Amino acid sequence: MRKKNINASDVAKFSGVSQSTVSRVFTPGANVSEKTRRRVLQAANELGYHPNAIARGLITQKTNMIGIAMGDVKNPFYAEILGKFSYGLRTKGYHVLFVNTDTTDIQGEEVSQFLEYNVDGVIITDALLSSSVVTRFLENDIPVVLFNRYIEDCPCSIVCCDNILGGTKIGEHFLNTGHQRLAFIAGKRNTSTSKDREKGFREALRQKDLEPLLEFGEYTYHGGYAAAVRLLQMEQRPDGIFCANDIMALGALDAAKQLGIKVPDDVSIIGFDDIGMSAWPPYSLTTWQQPVDFMIQAAIDILIQEIDDSAQEPQHRLIQGGLIARNSVQLRTT
Amino acid sequence: MRKKNINASDVAKFSGVSQSTVSRVFTPGANVSEKTRRRVLQAANELGYHPNAIARGLITQKTNMIGIAMGDVKNPFYAEILGKFSYGLRTKGYHVLFVNTDTTDIQGEEVSQFLEYNVDGVIITDALLSSSVVTRFLENDIPVVLFNRYIEDCPCSIVCCDNILGGTKIGEHFLNTGHQRLAFIAGKRNTSTSKDREKGFREALRQKDLEPLLEFGEYTYHGGYAAAVRLLQMEQRPDGIFCANDIMALGALDAAKQLGIKVPDDVSIIGFDDIGMSAWPPYSLTTWQQPVDFMIQAAIDILIQEIDDSAQEPQHRLIQGGLIARNSVQLRTT
Incomplete structure (x- = not known):
């Protein structure tokens, strides 16, 4: 009983x-x-x-639950973020209703779940969503924060690393260290993160009338590995590869090793994210650090502001990161 | 509005x-x-x-929410498990209320959260809990399944890889391949997983009157790295190291590389879990595979049985794994 x-x-x-x-x-x-x-x-x-939080919620119209939808919990970058959101929200008295979206699209089912449970707010990371989905939440007066996803003209709040800036700075770093034949390994097609990193990278290269070679690596280790093999087996292989995330860059480093091509002597590689593994000695990957703690705090603060005051306007917050120089890039002299 | x-x-x-x-x-x-x-x-x-799921829940006394408490979401093994639980529960019509316990102990706060939200059941992975915590759930008629944690005389259900068996088989594999000076790198102290793997390992070695060297690696990459450095710098270093999980074994492999000690020529290393990274070419780690999909399915089935029928007796399910032989162990002849 x-x-x-x-x-x-x-x-x-x-x-x-x-x-x-x-x-x-x-x-x-x-x-x-x-x-x-x-x-x-x-x-x-x-x-x-x-x-009984649930009975209380019916009276106060607040459940203190935040819905978090995440696509790729296997990517260490997002797994870490989930842990930090859970902790950060708890200190503010909120609890996490978690959905792992196995497809990359946020589907009707996930939306319905958050609506049925009357969550106070929604955070969407690493998953695509159409603006009609955002609209469904907003119509129900449930604020939404997109984390590390950017949609033009989005009617909800956004907290995102400045991916264009990151791509540009990485391009400039390659050029300043004497690289001349550059390649970009893109992540999942249609993700704003990959598209914006590519856009910034291309802008930097254009200043020297260069165009990067382009490959796709699906944001996975094996995808990055295979893409690097294709690039490194070209007759005129690149001397620098920018991978749109770290996990692909680790695959690229291992591919080079497997082919007997030395990093950074023969080819330089730069990633994006600064996951823990990138600092591991066999990798020692130069990468772009996203200020994750700061981004998470901003996302939580904005969401809670909107929960507390529904008249609050959506905010778009672009947060800069910084280059972490390790040992996967070499100064080249011609 | x-x-x-x-x-x-x-x-x-x-x-x-x-x-x-x-x-x-x-x-x-x-x-x-x-x-x-x-x-x-x-x-x-x-x-x-x-x-409104919440209003419905007050009437039916069912919320269709399952509380999941997890300690180390940064460990890829557990991050993957969370994604699979989320997916598996969803196909059964359940939703996940997620708690990341930053301390390894399940605290009163997490328990209260699950009680307040009137979850239908609780799954606890990778976190310690006292039997008084289990009792609090059971008193409220909320069934609990421990996943990959074993407590003697626990009044709740348990789904666990047979860690003693795994440890024994790994010990026997080292002995059958001619290793003579063996070491064990333990995970977090007081976790049943680490203790049971050690216990099985010791039993196998006792058959040949051997005792393993013992180090502690906290179940992290850096902990495994540091422990391996200590072992490999001994005057008489081990010729085989069993690490209580894969992420420590990856650290141990990198430590050996850093010290110029060849794996498997100079030292053999075996892990436990079979996380994705263990198959990556630079690691190619021999390890014990936990049949994760099967374990998750069993945990979900047992929990739902107990939710549907509160007279159901708790079940203790020990699931065997199997050795995945890759390239980190060498046959030694004396």
Whole structure:
């Protein structure tokens, strides 16, 4: 039998306070003296009472749940982000309703789930979504923050690393270190992250009238490996490869090793993300660091502002990163 | 303004059916003709109606939410498992309330969260918990499945790889391939996974009157790296190292490389888990494969059985794995 039939009135009787005092103790931010609070919590503990968040949610119209949709939890970059969102939201009193979208598109099913559970807000990372999906949330007054996804004219808030800037700086770094034949390994087609990194990279190269070779690596280790093999077996192989994320760059480094091509002596490789593995000694990958902690904090702050005040305008926040120079790039002199 | 004030009665009027028919359409498994179902869904769609899972939950005493607590989402093994649980539970109509426990202990706060949201069941992976925590869930009639954690005399269900067997088989494999000076790099102290793998390993070695050297690597890449450095710099270094998980074994492989000690020529290394990276060419790690898909399916099946029938006895399911031989072990002849 569930202990759930112990209710606030039992706790009130047991601790000798009114039922509304018990309610206040379990309502975040409500006014109640420390002494009373402690007495009520002790009684609740002894009786095995816990407030029913769900019943409370029906009254307050707040569930304190945030829906997080994520496409590729196997990518260490996103796995780490999920952990940090969970922790950051918890410190603000929110809980995570998690959806792993096996397809890269956010589908009707995931949307319905978040709507049915009446989440207070939604964070979407590493997954595509159409603006009609965003509209469905907004019509239901559920604010949405896109994390590391950018949609032009999006009616919701966006927190994103400045991918164009990152791509440009990486291109300039290759040029400043004397590279002349450059390649770009793109991630998943149609993702704004890959398209923007490519765009910035092309802009930098255009200043020297250069065009990068182009390959696709699907944002996976094996995709990056295969793309690098194709590039490195060309008659005139590139002397520098920019991979649109780190996990593909690790694949590219291993492909070069397998082919007996030395990094950085024969070819330089730069990634994007700065996942933990990139610092591992056999890789020591030069890469673009996304200021993840800062980005997550910004996303949480914006979402909570919009939850607390539905008149809040959506914000688009582009956050800069920085180049982390390790040992996968060599200064070339001609 | 929220569209939420569109309710089942509006949908009933719009589609010309009774309100109870609308309810049946949105109740999984309820009896309703395909033609009616389609008519109601179309009306719901046009009006922007979605059933309120939370209100429904208060009536049915089912929320269709499963709480998942996970300690180390950064470990690729667990990140992958989370994605698979999310997918597997969704196909059964359940949703994931996710908690990342930054400490390795499941704390009161996480427990309260799951209780407050009235989850139908709880899955705990990669996190320690005391039996008093389990008791709190069971008292509230919320079934718990421990995934890859084993507690003696635990009153809840357990799905676990047979870690003792795995450790024994790895020990025997080292002995059968002529290794004589063996070491064990343990994971986090007090985790049943590490203790059981060590126990099995010791049992195998005892048959030849051998004792392993012992180091600790905290289940992280850097911990495994540092532990391997300590072992490989000993005057009489081991010729075989069993690491209690793969991510430590990858660290150990890199440490050997850094020290100029060849794997497998000078030292053999075996891991445990078979994460994706272990198959990457520069590692090619021999390891113990946990049959993850099968374990996840078993955990979901057991949990749902217990949700549907609270008289169900807890089950302890030990699942065997198998050795995946790659290139990190060499046959030694004396």
